Each structure stands twice: as structure tokens, then as C-alpha cells.
Amino acid sequence: MSRLPSRERLAADRGQPEVEIRRSAKRRKTISARWEGDMVVLLAPAGMTTSVARDYLRRLLPKLLAERSARREDPRRTDAYLEERAAHVARSYLDDRVKPVSIGWVTNQNTRWGSTTPATGKVRISHHLWSAPEYVVDYVIHHELCHLVEASHNARFRKLEALFPHAGQAKAFLEGMVFERNRLEDTNADPA
Numbered sequence: 001m002s003r004l005p006s007r008e009r010l011a012a013d014r015g016q017p018e019v020e021i022r023r024s025a026k027r028r029k030t031i032s033a034r035w036e037g038d039m040v041v042l043l044a045p046a047g048m049t050t051s052v053a054r055d056y057l058r059r060l061l062p063k064l065l066a067e068r069s070a071r072r073e074d075p076r077r078t079d080a081y082l083e084e085r086a087a088h089v090a091r092s093y094l095d096d097r098v099k100p101v102s103i104g105w106v107t108n109q110n111t112r113w114g115s116t117t118p119a120t121g122k123v124r125i126s127h128h129l130w131s132a133p134e135y136v137v138d139y140v141i142h143h144e145l146c147h148l149v150e151a152s153h154n155a156r157f158r159k160l161e162a163l164f165p166h167a168g169q170a171k172a173f174l175e176g177m178v179f180e181r182n183r184l185e186d187t188n189a190d191p192a
């Protein structure tokens with residue numbers, strides 16, 4: 001059996017980005033893709049053939065391209081940004097114990113800043129926070145991550161929530177947003 005190259009450049013299809021497959025023996029099954037400049041880097045297990053990698057790429061490319069165009073407009077409007085923030089918040093304030101199964105922006109959430117389904121581990125953040133400062137987004141994410149540990153706003157929840165250091169400022173900012181836009185019916189600025 002011939003050994004597959006650890007790095008393999010694929011010729012770019014018309015209008016498509018250049019792709020490099022990087023194979024690593026450390027990867028067992030997982031495959032992932034990311035941008036490096038204008039090139040897509042596909043991180044793959046050592047044994048993955050070029051044609052299987054191409055199949056993955058065909059499936060991953062639409063999302064990658066959408067992410068890139070959103071990022072060019074505003075890097076924060078991507079789910080990848082929320083994933084980064086969630087990892088940062090968990091590491092900084094929750095002993096890295098909490099990780100959502102998924103976290104993403106939603107545009108159909110007008111009365112709550114964030115929402116969580118503890119049973120599935122999915123977190124949704126309202127696009128009304130696109131223009132909010134980062135610590136405010138972090139505050140809402142922190143609140144939602146606490147819901148992955150404790151579903152209701154009980155004493156244990158409040159204890160976890162209090163680990164976020166800039167809550168007072170963040171709440172004031174959210175209250176200001178509500179006041180200014182008069183957009184939310186519930187004037188309680190707590191995330192849901």
C-alpha cells in the first residue's frame with residue numbers, strides 16, 4: 001500500500017478556492033476544514049484517500065464559503081465567532097466544564113437575547129446582539145452556558161451566573177438597548 005502524502009494540493013476548480021489536504025496520523029476519524037488566507041485547508045486522517053477527501057470537501061464547501069462572506073462583512077456575525085466566545089467564557093469563568101453541542105445566531109428571536117435547550121445542548125443567540133460589545137455577548141453566552149448546568153433560575157444557577165465579572169455593566173447595556181429600541185416586550189433585560 002503506497003503511503004498518502006501528508007500534504008496534497010488539489011487543483012482549483014473554476015471559481016473555487018485552492019485546497020490543501022493535510023493528513024495526520026494523530027487524526028483518527030475526524031475531518032475538519034478551515035481557511036488559511038484564500039486557501040481551504042482540509043485536516044484529515046492519514047489514511048484518507050483523495051477521492052474521499054474530495055467528497056467531504058463538496059459537502060463542507062458551501063458552509064465554508066458562506067462563513068467567509070459573512071466574515072468579510074462582519075466577522076462577528078458567524079457561528080464560528082460564537083463558538084470561539086463560548087469556549088473563552090467556559091474557560092475563563094466555568095472551569096471549562098460546559099460546552100454547548102452547538103451555538104449559533106438566530107434571527108427569529110425577538111423577545112429573548114439567548115435561549116438554551118438543556119436536553120439537546122443547543123444554544124441560540126439573538127441577532128439583535130450583532131452590534132453589542134463583546135463583553136455583552138459574553139454575558140449572554142455565559143448565562144446560556146449556565147443553563148446547560150441548571151435549567152431554571154434557581155439559587156445554584158444564580159451562583160454560577162455570578163461568576164461572570166461584568167454582569168452589572170452588561171445588564172445596564174442590554175437595558176439601554178431595550179429602552180432605546182423599545183423592541184422587546186419584556187423589559188427585563190435578563191436573557192431568557
Ligand SMILES: [Zn+2]
Nearest residue numbers: 143147191192
Ligand atoms: Zn435564563
